[in-house]
Each structure stands twice: as structure tokens, then as C-alpha cells.
Amino acid sequence: MDKITFSNIHSYGKVIDENTLYKHIHFPEMLIMYDSNYIDFKQMPTVQEFEETALFLRSYHQKYGQNHVKFYLPENEKPTDELLHYFQADQYEIGFYELYSIQPDQFPSLAVNSDISIQAVSNQSLTEYLQLQFEIDSQFGLEFATQKSMLHKQNFANNNVLQIIAYYKEKPVGTVDVFLSKDIAEIDSFTVLDSFQKKGIGSHMQKFIMERFPQHTICLVADGEDTPREMYKKQNYQYIGYKYEAFKLFFD
Template identity: 55%
Template sequence: MHITFENINTLGHVVFESQQYKHIHYPEMLLRYDSNFIEFKKSPSLTEFKSAENYLRNYHLKNGQKHVKFYFPANEKPAVEILGYLNQSGYAIGFLELYTIQPHQFPFVINNSDIVIDVVTDKNFEAYLEFQYQQDLEFGSEFANQKIELHKRNFEDQNILQLIALYKGNPAGSVDVIISKETAEIDGLVVDENFQKKGIGSRLQKFVMEEFHDKTIILVADGEDTPREMYRRQNYQNHGYKYHADKVYEN
């Protein structure tokens, strides 16, 4: 199947849409930038971008949000004048990369009895929540608390499988799998910094490959972070990129 960014799950609601862009908003978690943004359908001129920027800024101010975020059309680099404006205005600019793999293409993973991968159930849900809370504290307690509520909603969603990795009995990693008819999306893969380089991330992925052997596995990676190099070594195939820009205001 032909995989694009349209196959990636977006957490949020379309509150406005025009020929130029879609406005995504998620009142359940206002601090989550990836759920509160504008996504351009076609590359904007500088005038069009400033108009969208003004609209989103005012919308977010009404909701007590201090950020604005924009996604640009897939596989298109923003125009030079847009990039110049973003840089001059204090935006952080980055890009995402889309990857896919067929489960049988994932490399062999050596079994390590110290690592156990469990599906999150009623029995281990509290341990899973505590692990997630500790991981999210670097973004502030308010964000971590809002994320806990999101994990609770995901727990009730039949289309989301939550996994936790234990290393010698200690929570050490986790991942959510968003399930659709033809794909399984790896989302939020994290390994605690105290347990990295032990093969936990690979074991989590291997579990996904075995559990969803009949689906295309998809994920999005930050184009400037090191995990993308790991995905490439693991035989994932690149299917495109998407630029984004965000800015946080003091008030």
C-alpha cells in the first residue's frame, strides 16, 4: 500500500478548514503542541502565513495557550522568504520523517531474559502510568498530569495497544501501538535513560512485529534526532518528510 503522512494518527479535532489549511485543536490537552496546530495543505506565501499566524495566535490566547505551531505540506521545503521570517521571529524549525517496514524485514533480536514485554492491563496499568509520569516530568508537572489523562483515554481505546518493558522487573520502556485495518503505528516509543543501550527499544519493536505480522508497521521520527539512524539500520524505509515550526510566547 502507498503510505503517506495521512496514514499517521492525528490526536485532535478539525475546528476550521479552508482551501489553504486545517486547524487542529485538542481542548483535552492544550499543552500538547502536536495536537494544537495549523497544517497547510499548500505552501503559503509570506502574507498568507502571517494571516494564519495571527489567526492561530488569537485563537490560542483565548484558550490560555502560549504557543503556535505550523506544519507545512509533505515533501516540500518552505519557501526562502518563509524560512527567513521564521528564523527572524524566533521559531524553532524542524522536520519529521515517515518510515515503514514489513514485519518480516525487521532484523533478528537476541533474546534477553532480563527483558520482559507486557501488554498493559488492569494489573500493571498503575505501574505504566507512573513510568509515563516520570518520563513526562521534564516538560513540567502540568503537562505530565494532562498526559496521564490521555493515557487513561488510550487505555479504553480498543484501537490502541499499550506495551511496557521491564528490565529485571523494573519499568524501563514503553510504546503505544495505534491499530488500523492495514497498519500498526508505533507511537511514543521511549526507553528510560537509566536503561538505554540494553536492547529494550528493539525488543519493544520486535513484539510489535510479531503481534502485527500481517500489517505494515509505520512511524514518524524527528529528522534531527538519533533514533532515525536506528530505524534505518533496522530496515525501515523512508517515505517522505514534513517541515514544522513552533514558537512559544512569554505571555
């Protein structure tokens, strides 16, 4: 298959406009989902181009009652010094993400742990999955968690999405979604409750995915400044590339 890029990564938002400079992605079904309402630059903008685009997106979002603007910069390109100075002066939050992939047979073997059980979400476990997801999503607010619950229900009925739930001593403690395409299985929304971390639950969830999709390339996106990325490297994931983002929240 062709090399995996950030263009392979799932987004709920759809392209509603495109020009030589950027793609405009919008998801009217869930306006408060920042990661699905943004502009994706196809080439590195000048400060003037960014400022003009930011004014457009701010105006567009205001029409829908949205209080944020979010931008992704071109893959594997760092912002220019001029852009960085502009972001800092205009109080943007700057971060970057890293893309990793692995072939399932390269994932390390794991010792059996009878305390851990990993299952694909079924009709019988859907309620537990939704309750746990609501708890996880509530860190972003009750409105977000309520709206996200509708997406989880839609995904359950989607044959291209596999929802997974992890149990520790029969208590639901972790979830992960897998978005499927012809050759790629993308790990998304990978979460283990804080009080149950460092027990091997995350590794067992990943192993479940590797065994479920042995013919797929497994990929995931990690926060470039977060610690899990170091775990992925130890688990034999291969670094593919990075992508910067600029984000701003308005309170007026």
C-alpha cells in the same frame, strides 16, 4: 494498501476548520499538547499568507489561554527561502520529521535476552505503566504529565490502542503505544529511560510489535535531526517522506 503518508499518523486533535490553504486542528481536552493544537498547511504559503494565518492562530489560542503557535508545512516540500528568512527573523523554531515504515517480517531477528520482558499493559501492570509514563511526561512539566495521565487511561480502554511496557530485570524501564487502523500499526511515544538505553530494550519492544501485528504495515515518525532515525534505517525501516514544522512559544 495505498501508500502511507503523514495523513495516516494519529493526532488527538480534530479538524475544526478547513479551507483551500490549511486545516485547523484543535484539542480542547488538552490545550498544552502542542502536537494536537496546530495548523496544517495543505499548500506552501507565501510569507503574507503565513503571517496572516499566524496572527489568526495566535488570537485563537489566546482565547483558550494557550501560549504557542505551531504549523506543519506540506508533506515533502521544503520552505521557500522567503519563509525561512521570515521564520528566522520572527524567532520561530524550525524542524522536520521523517516518516518510516516496515513490513514485520523484514525486522531483524534478535537474540533472546532473559533480562528483558515486554508485555502488553494489563489491569495488573496499568499502575506501573501510568507511573512510568508520568515520570517520562514530567520532563514537559507536571501539569502536562497530569493531564496526559488521563489520556493514557482513556487509551487503555480503547481497542484501537495497544500500550506496551518493557521491563529490565523486572524493573519497568520503557513504554510504547501502538495506534491501530485496518492495515497500519503506528508506533508512538516510544521511550526507554536514559539509564537503560543501549541494552536492546527498544529493539525488543519493536520485535514484540512486529510479532503481534504480522499482517499490518508498521510505521513511525522520527525527528529528522535526531539519532534514532539512523537506528530505524539499520533495522530495515523504509524512508517514506518528510514534513517541516514551525513553532513559537510566547512568554507574555
